[in-house]
Amino acid sequence: MGSWDSCKDMFIVDVRFHYYLRTWLNCTLDVIGTIVVIVYASPLFMLVVVPLGYLYFTIQRYYIASSRQIRRLAGASHTPVISHFSETLLGVSTVRAFGHQERFINQNKDVINENLVCFYNNVISNRWLAVRLEFLGNLMVFFAALFAVIANGKVDSTTVGLSISYALSITQSLNFWVRKACEIETNGISIERVCEYSNIVKEAPWILSSRPPAGWPNEGVIQFISYKVRYRPDIDYALQDISFQTSREEKIGIIGRTGAGKSTLTNCLFRIIERAGGKIIIDGIDISTIGLHDLRGNLNIIPQDPVLFSGTIQSNLDPLGKYSDFELWNALELCDLKNFVQSLPKKLQHEISESGENLSMGQRQLVCLARALLRKTKVLVLDEATASVDMETDNLVQSTIQKEFRNCTVLTIAHRLHSIMDSDRVLVLDSGKIAEFDTPQNLLQQRGVFYEMTSQAGIHQNEVNL
Structure with missing residues (x-):
């Protein structure tokens, strides 16, 4: 409206x-x-x-x-x-x-x-x-x-x-x-x-004079330093004093109660919300010093709600026409969509209706996964990417991500705690602050917030990859 x-x-x-x-x-x-x-x-x-x-x-x-x-x-x-x-x-x-x-x-x-x-x-x-x-x-x-x-x-x-x-x-x-x-x-x-x-405050410039080098980020090391953010100047901070650092090619699970600040954290990474204090550094570059095009074009995300546009399957996978048909078919094969697309009369030229209404929810999510595979970058964000799909599709998405993005830094916002139990470390947020940050095994032994959440989800310690 x-x-x-x-x-x-x-x-x-x-x-x-x-x-x-x-x-x-x-x-x-x-x-x-x-x-x-x-x-x-x-x-x-x-x-x-x-x-x-x-x-x-x-x-x-x-x-x-x-x-x-x-x-x-x-x-x-x-x-x-x-x-x-x-x-x-x-x-x-x-x-x-x-x-x-x-x-x-x-x-x-x-x-x-x-x-x-x-x-x-x-x-x-x-x-x-x-x-x-x-x-x-x-x-x-x-x-x-x-x-x-x-x-x-x-x-x-x-x-x-x-x-x-x-x-x-x-x-x-x-x-x-x-x-x-x-x-x-x-x-x-x-x-x-x-x-x-x-007079509404506009987003930062799309491109600035100080641009990151080609191939950035090449390691995927993300560092939050005393980071603060709020949605409006007249309300409290959504995130307060967030400080942590990932390692190269590390898999980080992010969990917390509703309103803890999980999605806000990813919004900050893409500068959907600008900082109120602190900084985010990716591979030695403060993201506030570069343009939004250079930042968002070099990060990857698979959102919770699959985003598709009116147009062909090819235009949804590759809107800028940067990849060959071979690469498109390869991405579809990795997502287990190749047979489905080949069965369509027009194949890659099959028309997708507005918001992908002529595809199932699982197929939409797999199309978004294929799009991410084409743009494979060193940083991938999964914003509850499998929250709206069945367990079979969830397992397919998770196994594909583990295989194809094993050399990338992956931040996973967990809707199902099972999906982050094999993470290298788990970041537990509570009321916009970091409550715990360690390996799943250590957090279970500490019997803190993470242990309580896993117990409520029916996950036992022997289910964790030791």
């Missing part, structure tokens, strides 16, 4: 706002011209211009303030209608399976009724305005005709006819003038939002 709102704001600023402004100026000139003609024909009309103008602006101010709030309520009540309808369509099979059709129909009626209440109030406010503006317009026609009669022939009849005919048309001009003034004020919010978007 956020992207749609921003696009709508840009559309209003670029296309609609100047139209509203131009129309409002035209209406303003029409109203002023009409009053000038009436005053020229009947100078006494000046006596009623001021009180009528005051009454008119009072009505306008009251209407605009009310209409703006009603429109905001209408917009806010419209979103649940679309959301509920789309969610029902996506889950219609589940709704029917559990026999909850009536409940969802009633919910749909409720959200539509709430939206119609706001819509009805919007219509009523427009009628309220129309009645009062027509009354003011009729008053202008009445006084224009009255003062023409009082003039008693002192003014030419054609001039009197012209002033009265102009007065008859002022009702429509006044109505249109108020509506466009309301549109300008309401849509001015879009300009404010666009200005806010332009």
